[in-house]
Amino acid sequence: MQKLNLLKESPSQTAGPYVHIGCVPNFSGIHGVYPEDLGAVMRREGAKGQPITIKGAVWDGTGTPLKDALVEVWQPDADGIFTSGDPRGAGDPNFSGWGRFAGDYDTGEWAFETVKPGPVPFPDGRMQAPNITFWVVARGINIGLQTRMYFPDEDNSADPVLGRMEHKNRVPTLIAQKESEGVYRFDIRLQGHKETVFFDV
Amino acid sequence: MSDGNYFTRDRSWHPPAYTPSYKTSVVRSPNKALISFPPTLSEQTGPVFGHNILGELDNDLIHNFAQPGESAIGQRIIVHGRVLDENGRGVPGALVEFWQANAGGRYRHKKEGYLAPLDPNFGGCGRTITDAEGGYRFRTVKPGPYPWPNRQNDWRPAHIHFSIFGSGFGQRLITQMYFEGDPLIWQCPIVDTIPSREAIETLIAPLDMANTIPMDARAYKFDIVLRGRRSTMFENRPEGN
Ligand SMILES: [Fe+2]
Numbered sequence: 542m543q544k545l546n547l548l549k550e551s552p553s554q555t556a557g558p559y560v561h562i563g564c565v566p567n568f569s570g571i572h573g574v575y576p577e578d579l580g581a582v583m584r585r586e587g588a589k590g591q592p593i594t595i596k597g598a599v600w601d602g603t604g605t606p607l608k609d610a611l612v613e614v615w616q617p618d619a620d621g622i623f624t625s626g627d628p629r630g631a632g633d634p635n636f637s638g639w640g641r642f643a644g645d646y647d648t649g650e651w652a653f654e655t656v657k658p659g660p661v662p663f664p665d666g667r668m669q670a671p672n673i674t675f676w677v678v679a680r681g682i683n684i685g686l687q688t689r690m691y692f693p694d695e696d697n698s699a700d701p702v703l704g705r706m707e708h709k710n711r712v713p714t715l716i717a718q719k720e721s722e723g724v725y726r727f728d729i730r731l732q733g734h735k736e737t738v739f740f741d742v
Numbered sequence: 743m744s745d746g747n748y749f750t751r752d753r754s755w756h757p758p759a760y761t762p763s764y765k766t767s768v769v770r771s772p773n774k775a776l777i778s779f780p781p782t783l784s785e786q787t788g789p790v791f792g793h794n795i796l797g798e799l800d801n802d803l804i805h806n807f808a809q810p811g812e813s814a815i816g817q818r819i820i821v822h823g824r825v826l827d828e829n830g831r832g833v834p835g836a837l838v839e840f841w842q843a844n845a846g847g848r849y850r851h852k853k854e855g856y857l858a859p860l861d862p863n864f865g866g867c868g869r870t871i872t873d874a875e876g877g878y879r880f881r882t883v884k885p886g887p888y889p890w891p892n893r894q895n896d897w898r899p900a901h902i903h904f905s906i907f908g909s910g911f912g913q914r915l916i917t918q919m920y921f922e923g924d925p926l927i928w929q930c931p932i933v934d935t936i937p938s939r940e941a942i943e944t945l946i947a948p949l950d951m952a953n954t955i956p957m958d959a960r961a962y963k964f965d966i967v968l969r970g971r972r973s974t975m976f977e978n979r980p981e982g983n
Contacts, residue, residue, distance in 0.1 A: 546830070547749075547828050547829065547830075547970065548826060548827075548828045548829075548830055548967045548970075549752065549755055549828065549941070549944065549967060550751065550752065550755065550756075550828060550915070550967050550968060550969050550970075551915060551917050551944060551945065551966050551967045551968070552755055552756050552757065552917065552936045552941045552942070552944065552945060553756045553757060553915060553916060553917055554757070554903075554916070554917045554918040554932060554933075554935075554936070554945070555764075555767075555916075555932060555935075556903065556905075556916045557903060557918075558851075558853060558854075559841065559849045559851045559853075559854065559903075560841075560903070560916075561851065562841040562849060562850060562851055562865075562866050562867050563839050563840060563841025563866075563867045563869075563903055563905060564839060564841075564905060566865070566867045569850075569851060569852070570850075570852060571807070571850060571865045571866070571867060573807065573865075574797075574799075574800070574806050574807055574865050574867055574868075575797065575800070575867075575869075576797075579791070579795065580789075601769040601770050602768075602769035602770070603769050605769075607770070609853070613914070615784060615787075615788060615789065615911045616784075617783070617784075623783055623784075623787040624789075625787060625788070625789060625790040626786065626787035626788060626790065626909065626910065627783060627787050637789065638789065639788075639789035646852065646853070661782065661783050661784065662783075663780075663782060664780050664781070664782060669782070672784075674784045674785075674911060676911070676914055678916055679770065680766050680770075681764070681766030681767045681768075681769075681770035681771075682759070682767070682770055682771075683756070683757035683758065683759055683761060683764070683767060683771075683935050684756050684757060684759070685914060685915075685916060686772065689784075701779070702779050702782075705777075705779060706777060711774075731769070731770050731771065731772055732769060732770075732771070732772065732773055736772055736773060736774055737772075738774075738777055739772050739774075739776050739777070740776055740777050740778065740779065741751060741753065741776035741777070741778045742748075742778065742779060742780075742781050742782070742785050742912060
């Protein structure tokens, strides 16, 4: 028989406690190597759509916030177009779509400024409710964890991803809380009865 | 878009979330099954980084934190290789970031407590973007092994952390590179989270004497493989799309 000659993906290893040095060196106190940390600013003056703030933390199985987590987000612009690689067109030039944020060393809290994403079609053509992809790495996490944040003030009832979940009582783990107009909170729980839904896509 | 959907990630090749000999994973590992759905535009697309973000010394850890005219202390090495996908194709334009301890095994980090000294000329971070064939290279000093709080006497083998972006966010990967011949590799609980020896071997960079710069720096070769993508010719799409 012939061989398929496919390679195997490089196995993941934990980002470790010092992920900040490589990914957000200015945050970690290493100045003068890069002018700024990548992903710190997602929207510039003139970005379309509603400016919003998202705050949160990542919690371990004992209910303690991770003080060394790094979260990355990837989302479309206000019109539902991704700013690079989207076959449907070019996205908002004043919006990056990608952000990277470290939890505070003492409290584990992170926060970022973005715009509310527009809806994007699922592969079968149905519309997904507006959402933001999150990717979480930290010491003790052996492979990055992917999840999604949905909005409490949008109609999520016909979303194809939420709709395919067997345990409907887990859907709320993917929906942010609204703190005030334009301010949302999204807590990511790694374990427990409110464990956030993580995806393998 | 020229790329199709991803090959399914082989989760049995990667470390599982729960690995009790790496103690921190115990309360940081999701218990419930991951939920799958077909890749969407959120996974198929991803951020693209232009060469305009790169500074001249970003791929030179020996000099990018050093005082003018000085350089980091340690064994001078070149790390080079290619970022490939599972089809064996080079991934061009991929942002590769790396970070490491200094030659004594000490990180420049507020929460680092190892008694080995900081090197005033070593910061420990660097980055580059792959060329048209997926190739990358950087210069650094060989990091030292270091002890870490886990069991009573655990030491990390010398390693360099890598973060890699592919052409889509579904390829996002963080991993570590180890060095040929390091006996600590086979005693490390973090390395040991990877289930098979065969998979671990793919993270061990061989000494590459052919690419050594004589009288200057030895070379280590480290290829990184990201998830493959199917050809798009026969993708299953709804009519009219
Ligand atoms: Fe490390």
